[in-house]
Amino acid sequence: MEQQNPHGRGADAVLNLQPNSSISIAYHSLFGPHDDLVLLEVDEKLLEEVLHQRVSIRGQPEEDAVFCTKSKTYGIKYVGTSNSVLLIPPSGRSEYYKNELDSHQTDNSKEVAPVIKVAPGIMELHEIAPRIDKLKLLLSEEPYSFADEWENEAADKYEKRMYSWDDLINKVQASDDELKAGLQALSAVEIDGYWRIVDEKYMDSMLQMLLHNRILNDWSLDALDEDVIMKVMKMDGFPEKLVQHCLHVYGDKLDGNEGKSCLWRLDEKRVCVHFAREVLRKGKMKLEHLMDEWRQKIPLGMCANFDMLEGEVLTERLGVETWVRGFRVCQLPSNPAERFTILFKERPKWEWKDLQPYIRDLTVPGLSSEGLLLKYTRRTQPNPEAEAVFSAR
């Protein structure tokens, strides 16, 4: 007696209702709250991503879930409605129509569209900036250091807080592309399947050793032969993977040396900034003092220039003296509200040229950099010729 229903049923019958005809809308035999059914609004572009199964929902139980495509992150907002939204499944969904002939008490000659649930609202998506600061937090728990090489390999691995790509995907609310960009921005490197940042001391000794070897062997800073470097640095006790990483952090691979070993050129700015950070670690100092010490540290053939330190130092004029102090943009949160709070705590008033290096990396979907300033700062300009000054709102 099953499957002899000659009439259209369900969503199809409603959607294809012919002129001059009618259909009964009734509660489904399985009508209920059905909290497991949710409505998600997507635009056509996102729909494509969903249909190709390229999206996922990410977040820990205590976090607000986000919706991620390969390249973007979306916040999920529940929007309730006071209207009655009657949901009618298609007859093709057997789970909702199995026993329908037996259970339906309505007249069988009449077409019926059964309502499975009344939807109290829908989920909407809006693009947001990835919540990437957590990545820094996680990777800072256990930076790669000399201890990693001294320790008995397998023994301590379990106790270490280290994260593989899959661990990070599960813990950080960002799309794959954004997570990759985040790892790159932090100069993280994958070592034995775990993403690590390398502690500064280790990076410093690696770079020092590289520069030392360069003098000994009379290498050119503009054409370092990868194979040769690997061999020499290995003898000094540095693992190949980390030497590779060192080259990536402080240099650029040169093209056009096919078939032969790769050549690398050390980047003047990145190398110089590294040594400035070493000097600035001592705290607040006079500008001349910084420049003197800094110049002594940088390798022969490179030239230190104060402009390199945009987003690295704050300068302060005290009488005739200029004092500087390390203040790194890369150590500030990427969330704009948190970023501005810290900036204005540091300094209540900012001139544009000082502020700009500390906010240019901020991006908020749907908000221009002017919009960002408007939202988080108060701009004052005593007269049209004067420099604009930004303070907290």
Add this chain to the structure above:
Amino acid sequence: MQIKLKCNCGETKCLEWALVELQGVVEPQSTFQDRIQNLEIGILCRPSAQEMYTFTVGYHELTGSKVSLKKPLLVLKKTRSVDEDQSSDIKSGNAELEVIGIIRQRILFKTRPKALISSAMFNPTMVFASSEPEPLVKERSRASGSAVKGQTT
């Protein structure tokens, strides 16, 4: 954690669900409150070739039309894999989300209901309670529904 959004219907055949939306609330008469399964809510009628519809609920008739959604709605179903041990039902580690349908249009009734006077054809098991704006209408529709309560039994 991450939940992959599954979609088995693929690009071509995502089954379309129907959505009928009306202002306010429909409620069954109190005698039906506990057994509303299979109960008729109303009759949806398309009187002409146009995409205009009427929906008759109890003694009220609504007039509306079929409109395409600017953005489609996906119907998602949450499921939980059963292979996890019983103790961990708070931890939704194995939750899954699957796309089981799509909604591209809705039949929207946004006008106030019109009362149908003295028609014995309709089965007054349902009352239409408009939730906004003034409570007067709600009162009235309840009253008309309860007036015919005797007939239904």
